[in-house]
Amino acid sequence: MSVQNLNTFDPFADEGDPLGSTQDVGSQQNYIHIRIQQRNGRKTLTTLQGLPKEYDAKKLLKAFKKEFACNGTLVDDEEAGQVIQLQGDQRLKISTFLTEEGIAKNTIKIHGF
Amino acid sequence: MAEEPMFDPSLKKRKKKTVAFSEDPLGAEADPTTPAPVVIDDTTTNGEAVDMGPKTMHEQMKQNGDAGAEDGAEERKEDDDFKAMFGDLKKKKKKKDIPMDLPEDNSGTSTPVTVPAATEDLDFSDLKKKKKSSKKKAALDMEAFEKELNEAKAKDADEEEGGVEGPAEVDEAELGDDPFARNEATVSMDAGNEPWLNSDRDYTYQELLHRFYVQLHASNPALLNSTVKRYTIAPPQMLREGNKKTIFANVSDICKRMHRQPEHVIQYMFAEMGTTGSVDGSGRLIIKGRFQQKQIEHVLRRYIVEYVTCKTCKSPDTLLSKENRIFFMSCESCGSRRSVATIKTGFQAQVGRRSKNKTG
Numbered sequence: 001m002s003v004q005n006l007n008t009f010d011p012f013a014d015e016g017d018p019l020g021s022t023q024d025v026g027s028q029q030n031y032i033h034i035r036i037q038q039r040n041g042r043k044t045l046t047t048l049q050g051l052p053k054e055y056d057a058k059k060l061l062k063a064f065k066k067e068f069a070c071n072g073t074l075v076d077d078e079e080a081g082q083v084i085q086l087q088g089d090q091r092l093k094i095s096t097f098l099t100e101e102g103i104a105k106n107t108i109k110i111h112g113f
Numbered sequence: 114m115a116e117e118p119m120f121d122p123s124l125k126k127r128k129k130k131t132v133a134f135s136e137d138p139l140g141a142e143a144d145p146t147t148p149a150p151v152v153i154d155d156t157t158t159n160g161e162a163v164d165m166g167p168k169t170m171h172e173q174m175k176q177n178g179d180a181g182a183e184d185g186a187e188e189r190k191e192d193d194d195f196k197a198m199f200g201d202l203k204k205k206k207k208k209k210d211i212p213m214d215l216p217e218d219n220s221g222t223s224t225p226v227t228v229p230a231a232t233e234d235l236d237f238s239d240l241k242k243k244k245k246s247s248k249k250k251a252a253l254d255m256e257a258f259e260k261e262l263n264e265a266k267a268k269d270a271d272e273e274e275g276g277v278e279g280p281a282e283v284d285e286a287e288l289g290d291d292p293f294a295r296n297e298a299t300v301s302m303d304a305g306n307e308p309w310l311n312s313d314r315d316y317t318y319q320e321l322l323h324r325f326y327v328q329l330h331a332s333n334p335a336l337l338n339s340t341v342k343r344y345t346i347a348p349p350q351m352l353r354e355g356n357k358k359t360i361f362a363n364v365s366d367i368c369k370r371m372h373r374q375p376e377h378v379i380q381y382m383f384a385e386m387g388t389t390g391s392v393d394g395s396g397r398l399i400i401k402g403r404f405q406q407k408q409i410e411h412v413l414r415r416y417i418v419e420y421v422t423c424k425t426c427k428s429p430d431t432l433l434s435k436e437n438r439i440f441f442m443s444c445e446s447c448g449s450r451r452s453v454a455t456i457k458t459g460f461q462a463q464v465g466r467r468s469k470n471k472t473g
Contacts, residue, residue: 033459037387038402049460080460111385111459113408 032098034091036112046091048084049077052103057082068093344429346370346417349409354399358390361398361409371421373433377440377456378416384458385412425449 030050037045051057057074061084065072072086086094091110099105309316347370350362368375379398383389386408390400423431423444430445433453443450 035387035459037462045462047460047462075460075462077460083460083462085462111387113386113404113412 030107032103032108034094034108034110034112036089036091043087044089046086046089046094047075048086048094049080051082051084057084060084064090064094064097067097344417344422346413349406349413351404351406351409353403357401357403359400359402359404360393361400364392364398365396367413371417371429372431373421377420377433378413381416381420381456382409382412384456385415387458387461420453423447423449424451 030052032051033047033049035047035049037047039045051060061072061074064070064084064086068086068088068090070087070090072084075083075085077083091112095105095108095110098108309320346367347363349364349367352360352362354360364378365375368378371378375392375396375398379390379392382398382400386400386402386404388400388402390398392398417429420433420440420442421431422429423442423446426444426447426449428444428446431442432445433440433442435441438455440453440455441450442453
């Protein structure tokens with residue numbers, strides 16, 4: 001029979017600081033941001049930033065373009081990484097598309113007006 | 114009135130259930146017309162309208178209490194509050210269906226309490242019809258909750274002005290996505306006639322929770338007075354400057370109202386809307402791009418949710434202070450303190466001409 005006090009295993013050891021490992025505590029790192037930008041006239045641009053690595057942005061872009069019937073490109077940004085850029089206001093469509101594909105809704109943040 | 118005899122027996126047996134149900138379909142219909150009870154109560158006083166005030170107050174308080182227990186519901190409430198904040202903008206939208214729903218609405222507020230038999234019959238015959246039109250139980254429960262909220266709001270609005278503005282917004286609050294069904298939450302049951310006394314089934318969490326609130330409010334009537342105060346902000350005044358710029362005239366007023374630095378608000382707005390701008394000599398904000406009032410309003414609403422209201426107690430009396438590059442929001446009324454997200458602009462796509470200093 002083992003005496004708990006003599007155990008070498010320390011139940012508190014492995015836990016550590018739950019936030020210690022992550023670089024930026026309290027940042028919106030793992031959110032998917034969907035933003036909108038105004039262009040000239042009634043035109044707008046939708047950007048999708050912060051897509052998790054396991055999704056292929058290129059394939060997703062292709063699906064978006066087909067689904068929403070709009071054009072779009074993949075932009076490489078120093079800070080934001082790969083950003084999908086679509087023509088027109090596709091924010092809600094993107095959000096529903098992603099949620100239907102199994103991305104949790106609370107990780108998606110829709111910005112803009 | 115033909116349904117009334119077959120409806121009655123079940124009514125006597127399980128009073129609570131039927132009442133709960135009858136209120137729900139009501140909520141579905143009476144939702145947009147919440148000003149009705151407030152405006153009409155005085156005019157169509159038929160017996161129960163007199164004691165309706167305190168009862169509904171009680172109900173509403175209970176609702177608030179329940180909402181406190183469940184996050185999602187609370188979120189919704191908060192949403193509503195913010196919608197109500199700008200309520201006066203859309204006053205005219207919903208007025209037309211007030212008159213036809215009046216009787217139902219009236220009954221709806223009185224059903225949870227012990228109703229005189231005569232009115233009960235009337236109401237239920239009405240309600241039965243409504244029941245068919247309503248679809249899902251979960252949705253219904255939400256609706257009932259919404260309705261309670263509206264009542265609360267209508268009450269507040271009544272105190273302030275007109276009593277028309279608050280509820281007009283409610284249908285805008287997104288309804289369907291609430292995961293938990295709030296069954297039996299709106300029913301008031303007196304201590305002693307709990308439904309599980311007659312059967313040997315287990316009591317549900319909802320019932321116990323409800324019982325708790327009933328007893329809490331029975332023993333502490335003072336709690337009833339602490340209803341949510343509505344947090345109002347003047348609607349943003351938008352002007353167009355030329356073709357491509359928008360002037361947000363009353364930024365400073367709104368910032369003062371929210372007790373926030375205009376810089377912070379402006380920074381948030383620019384980050385959210387993906388644009389830039391400046392403040393002119395008279396304190397107005399000039400935003401690049403065309404924006405409508407409701408768009409700005411939407412952004413402001415989100416700002417308030419994120420940076421003004423206390424996440425714990427929903428009170429807008431908060432202070433924002435900066436420590437070590439992190440903003441902290443401390444609540445004046447409950448004393449909670451939490452860090453808030455930093456404002457980040459995120460990716461900005463190249464729009465229009467390329468700037469000259471950027472090559473490529």
